[in-house]
Amino acid sequence: MKVEITVNGETRVDEIEPRLLLVHYLRELRGLRAANVGCDTTSCGACTVLLDGTSIKSCTVLAAQANGRSVTTAEGLSTPDGELHPVQQAFRQEHGLQCGFCTPGMVMATVGLLAENPHPTEQEVREGLEGNFCRCTGYHNIVRAVLAAAGEQQ
């Protein structure tokens, strides 16, 4: 089937199999490999991207479901000259990443969270990121990064 999907501002038409998952569409057809596959059960959130501005787990969405819609990945957050998005900057400043595997998903979940709730409390941050697993940081610095990014937005 044919799909027309805008990814990070660039619209393209692709011929795909109906069963193709969005995460594999992004990784294999669009060559964007920041979104990672970390589990088989939509539990870990390493594949989180924005679909029309809302954070979703791209391993649970068919590419066909993104037809005519707009996807943003971690690659699309920073400016072309490499300037980091405030959320990315906050993750760096607060050391909110270690091995980096969960990081693009965590960053996109944060962007989605702050879009819905620009001034979350610490508890709201923790609950908002409950669907994104990290094995390295113990979440301590991730929570600080999200709160810092929220402060930055004000």
Next chain:
Amino acid sequence: MSILGTRVLRTEDPKFLTTGGEYTEDLVDERLTGAAHVFFVRSPVAHARITGVDLDAVRAAPGVVAAYTAADLADLPPIKPGMGLKDTMPQTVLAGDVVRYVGEPVAIVVVEDPYQGEDMLELVGVDYDPLPVVVDMRDAAKDEIVLFPEVGTNTIVTYGEELDEHLFDDCEVVVTRTILNQRVAPAPMESRAAAAVWGADGRLTTWVPNQGAQGTKAVLAGMLNVDAAQVRVITPDVGGAFGAKFGADPEHAAVAWVAKALGRPARWAETRYENLLAMTHGRAQYQTVTIGGRPDGTVLAYRLEVLQDAGAYPRIGALLPSLTRLMTPGTYYFPKVESFARSVVTNTTPIGAYRGAGRPEATAAVERAMDLFAAEIGMDPADVRRRNLLEPFTEPHANGFGALYDSGDYPGALERALTAAGYEELRKEQAERRARGDVVQLGIGLASYVEVTGGGAESGAPNENATVEVHPDGSATILTGTSPHGQGHQTAWAMLASEQLGIPVEKIRLKWGDTDLIPKGGGTGGSRSLQQGGAAVRQASIELLDVARERAADALEADPGDLRFDVDRSSFTVAGVAQAAVSLASLAERERLFVHTVFTAPGATFPFGAHVAVVEVDTETGRAVLQRLVAVDDAGVVLNPLLADGQRHGGIAQGVAQALLEEVVYDADGNPLTASFADYPFLSATEVPNYELVDMVTPTTYNPLGAKGIGEAGSIGATPAVQNAVVDAVSHLGVRHIDMPTSPRTIWRAIEEGSGR
């Protein structure tokens, strides 16, 4: 001002935050063009004789490139067991006659399109003739069901001599208890993977996410039965490892074998389901602690007996109890102490290393024992610890089990932790809640720990190599035999070189994990990287200045003794001649400017600390919620507090997770019940508070940095602190012990039994 000891942001971060790391699954490399995709048929039963494997249907299916059984891989030797163990319980890359755990690889299917893989596995027909299953290590120790009949016993190895039946003769009070240090899954966010291609020159190039490419190369060459010179291992970015990505697994050898058999590149990306089934697990010990002493709190004797579940085949897990035994007495002075250990095989996934690998288990045992003793004599657990801790020492202390603690101040660490936590106030609040009969009770748990870090080398004494090269453009490259998987080596190593050479950290690149480029190295494990690998980088940088000084003297026509190195300008200047200067960059322009060196340490180092955990336990539901975690982790001099604190946070979280919720569970038939993240209780941001870190610095003299290891500290201190806190919260209801994980159900049951209802 020195850059050392400052909070330098990671130079590796921008990549991870934008385009993402380049993990094995991400690799786009021309050498891998046209790669076939490898899938494993895994045993669905825990113990069975394989009576037939039918590959006809799968081989005939469109898109299937090839399919193989153990017979096809007959030229591969059995996998070597853990170091020093006898080769009597062999595992082959694919199971041939008998499967011994659910998830054991039985056959291989190779497909063109990875989307086909799972479907094609269904077409493989394997006939299993069931054998009796033994899941519990205590049952395995009885040898009623044996996994290797030709050996006649499930016991792989024992450690320690005979029990001293008079050990507790002088003790007025003796307490004994068997406790479980449960099986957990390392579960790095990046599952295992491999990519492999054989060149026209007959050499294998394989990309494997690992903790040390050099070790992986040696193991892999052995598994493939080829000369090590024929193997090149490349380590891309690694999405977490936690001890479980050392060496190579059967699957890594299988992928390389397939690539050779097909004459085309092959790739494998493990699913999470496979990862939880078949990547090595950690911990898995029953520990019987016996502790005796006087009613005044003095401990006179301690005995630790360890039964280690090694899983179906003796890999690193079989050796872990030797490390547990090594650290038996922990931070304490016990007049009499003894320890015994035994490893057995069971019909479960093999056990390997997991953050701390054998040492957290020792701390958990002795810290539970101290609390059991304190409860028996009715004394505050802090006071019992104070009475028995070793005095501060600066000369090495032998612990009686072969460990030589280099430096330590255990009472100092405990007092700092207690003060930071506000221990007296917490006890008051606890007393008030108990007096009121609150539904939600407060628990305060302590753990004092010492661990061993920095052992390990390619051979001989603890050592590591480094190469530092300065380029004509003023940048530098470092080659290291250690291997980052989240620790921030690029930044840390750059700081060490920058301090000596005056090159900004942003202009220093790090290379690791390519065995053609860096033939030797001990990798990253046992918290050895900074104290050995970092020390090697510092040493190489200093030696590079010596080489450069000679060349600068020639260039400036001056005596080397008259030259001064100006770090701020990364240049040599001549005393008294303001204009005369030559930079490292310009010296590199004339001739390659690099040094390769090896740093050797006198021995392992022994970081230590104390943790205090505060939990609330709902006595009606059994739910425990961690409120606070105060951690003193003394790892000597800290290079970059940003990185060190990050390691502490991560370790604490994993320690907390083991205490509260994580456990790999099998049913009586050996079926895993926790084979997905939907079933395995993984820690999320909602179960932990912010951690309260307290700094303490007791330098080591074993390296010029004064640094000990920090990577595993959190997972050693936090686990018993949280477990002790949970027990403490309900101790007034008659509860003396609750096994981990302290889930609502286990806590609730303990309350019910404790209060005699």
